[in-house]
Amino acid sequence: GIQVEQSPPDLILQEGANSTLRCNFSDSVNNLQWFHQNPWGQLINLFYIPSGTKQNGRLSATTVATERYSLLYISSSQTTDSGVYFCAGHEGGGNKLTFGTGTQLKVEL
Amino acid sequence: EPEVTQTPSHQVTQMGQEVILRCVPISNHLYFYWYRQILGQKVEFLVSFYNNEISEKSEIFDDQFSVERPDGSNFTLKIRSTKLEDSAMYFCASSPRGGYTFGSGTRLTVV
Numbered sequence: 001g002i003q004v005e006q007s008p009p010d011l012i013l014q015e016g017a018n019s020t021l022r023c024n025f026s027d028s029v030n031n032l033q034w035f036h037q038n039p040w041g042q043l044i045n046l047f048y049i050p051s052g053t054k055q056n057g058r059l060s061a062t063t064v065a066t067e068r069y070s071l072l073y074i075s076s077s078q079t080t081d082s083g084v085y086f087c088a089g090h091e092g093g094g095n096k097l098t099f100g101t102g103t104q105l106k107v108e109l
Numbered sequence: 110e111p112e113v114t115q116t117p118s119h120q121v122t123q124m125g126q127e128v129i130l131r132c133v134p135i136s137n138h139l140y141f142y143w144y145r146q147i148l149g150q151k152v153e154f155l156v157s158f159y160n161n162e163i164s165e166k167s168e169i170f171d172d173q174f175s176v177e178r179p180d181g182s183n184f185t186l187k188i189r190s191t192k193l194e195d196s197a198m199y200f201c202a203s204s205p206r207g208g209y210t211f212g213s214g215t216r217l218t219v220v
Binding site for chain 1: 198204214
């Protein structure tokens with residue numbers, strides 16, 4: 001069946017540190033997206049990244065579709081980066097998103 | 110930047126009552142969705158809607174649930190006879206084809 005797995009499940013960083021979050025996905029998953037769920041519960045679209053690399057400020061993401069993984073890089077982390085990071089992908093040719101279980105990030109002063 | 114708008118942001122309802130959650134998707138998007146997230150769990154797909162009909166639904170989306178696009182801008186989720194376990198954050202989303210945009214959610218509490 002379809003699988004979207006994220007690691008690590010939890011991460012605590014000191015402000016200013018860098019981190020890498022990983023998302024592994026099964027063969028039937030494509031069109032990866034990364035989301036940030038902030039402490040208020042809002043889901044913020046970070047990247048739509050079926051393949052390749054994209055950057056947006058201190059965040060960047062890389063998807064290697066042939067090897068079934070995607071990475072989210074956070075540089076110079078800030079307390080406002082805290083929350084849960086989800087990756088999600090479409091199954092086959094459909095539009096339904098299947099979410100991973102998330103990485104809970106806490107950035108401390 | 111275009112947004113998906115959801116109302117209300119919070120709703121408290123008595124068990125057994127009907128609720129309607131409202132969404133205004135991004136105007137030029139073609140696909141509309143509802144997802145839910147029970148507290149502390151991952152986001153789960155409920156239903157997708159395309160060309161004025163349901164294109165896919167999950168096992169969760171049983172006869173208790175219905176969706177409607179009553180006019181050219183709104184997209185609603187109706188939950189009939191709410192149960193305690195329906196308490197969750199409900200997210201609306203829209204997409205052109207790929208690349209979702211989610212609304213800020215409606216937190217539903219059934220008491």
